Amino acid sequence: MQNKYKQSKRKTSWQQQSRIWHKWLMVVLGVPFLIWAITGLYMVTINIHYIHGDSLxxxxxxxxxxxxxxxxxxxxxxxxxxxxxxxxxxxxxxxxxxxxxxxxxxxxxxxxxxxxxxxxxxxxxxxxxxxxxxxxxxxxxxxxxxxxxxxxxxxxxxxxxxxxxxxxxxxxxxxxxxxxxxxxxxxxxxxxxxxxxxxHNYWRIFDYFFRFHLMDYQDGEADNQLLFWTIIASLLAVFSGTVLLYFCMKSRMKSRMTPRIKSRKELLDLKPNLRQDHQPNTDSVYSSSAQQGESHAMD
Structure with missing residues (x-):
């Protein structure tokens, strides 16, 4: 019993800590992720040869x-x-x-x-x-x-x-x-x-978006500390999310293994059967008593 209690307590602790870390990390990373998505969408949507000005x-x-x-x-x-x-x-x-x-x-x-x-x-x-x-x-x-x-x-x-x-x-x-x-x-x-x-202006927008995409607002290089720590925080968010996913899938698998009533209608349909199963058979009782009375009369 104590081992099961410790395992359950450890499981709850992991779930709570992972949920807290994942929630706050995603709150902090929400803005960078949004910037990455918008800037990345612009950079992959427009033809790179047009950005280079080949058509000019x-x-x-x-x-x-x-x-x-x-x-x-x-x-x-x-x-x-x-x-x-x-x-x-x-x-x-x-x-x-x-x-x-x-x-x-x-x-x-x-x-x-x-x-x-x-x-x-x-x-x-x-x-x-x-x-x-x-x-x-x-x-x-x-x-x-x-x-x-x-x-x-x-x-x-x-x-x-x-x-x-x-x-x-x-x-x-x-x-x-x-x-x-x-x-x-x-x-x-x-x-x-x-x-x-x-x-042209589309190249200039591309250049600004590229800097925002790399989270470097000075020289546009990918060796800045802000990008490094954002990547570290992203990896922690992925790890905590993976832990939550593991416990969620484990709970779903356990619930599937346990039979349960799926709807109120099934419960209502099941109640009469339960009453009939637990109700005593009065006909058999009466017939048994009658047989016993007849046997006493013959004696």
């Missing part, structure tokens, strides 16, 4: 033939002897050289130098240096690449303090903003003349 620019496929290159490589090397590497690309409708130059900068008292790379853009036909790209050239590139019909609302040269939607490695750039519901922005490199990135 054309995918031009232009073939460059050797006859388009009029400035020989020997002449290019003579003009720019510090060339480390070069590539041939298209700037709107003309071929260009993108040169990577090595430049040396003296720092401090001039006793030591730092080698850095510099990018130059050169017309492959005339040899004209095109970088740094002018405002008019940046507008021409953006107009050539942009697929929308919105008017240009602003043009800005960004050389430092890159906005949150642009990586600092692309600086310096021209930012061209367009009118429209999506608030599209095209970023054109000052050095290469290429579109380095494109952004």
């Amino acid at each position: 620019v054309y995918n031009h496929q232009t073939t460059i033939t050797p006859s388009d290159i009029r400035l020989p490589i020997k002449e290019l090397a003579r003009r720019y002897p510090n060339i480390q590497s070069f590539t041939i690309a298209m700037l709107i409708d003309k071929p260009v050289y993108q040169l990577t130059m090595e430049s040396s900068e003296k720092h401090g008292d001039g006793s030591h130098t730092i080698n850095s790379n510099q990018t130059l853009l050169v017309d492959a036909q005339t040899g004209e240096q095109l970088s740094p790209l002018s405002k008019a050239s940046a507008l021409a590139v953006a107009s050539y690449e942009y697929t929308g019909e919105g008017e240009v609302t602003s043009v800005e040269l960004i050389t430092e303090n890159a906005p949150f939607e642009l990586s600092a490695r692309h600086l310096p750039v021209w930012r061209i903003d367009y009118q429209g519901l999506d608030g599209a922005s095209i970023y054109v490199s000052v050095l290469t003349g290429q579109v380095v990135t494109k952004r």
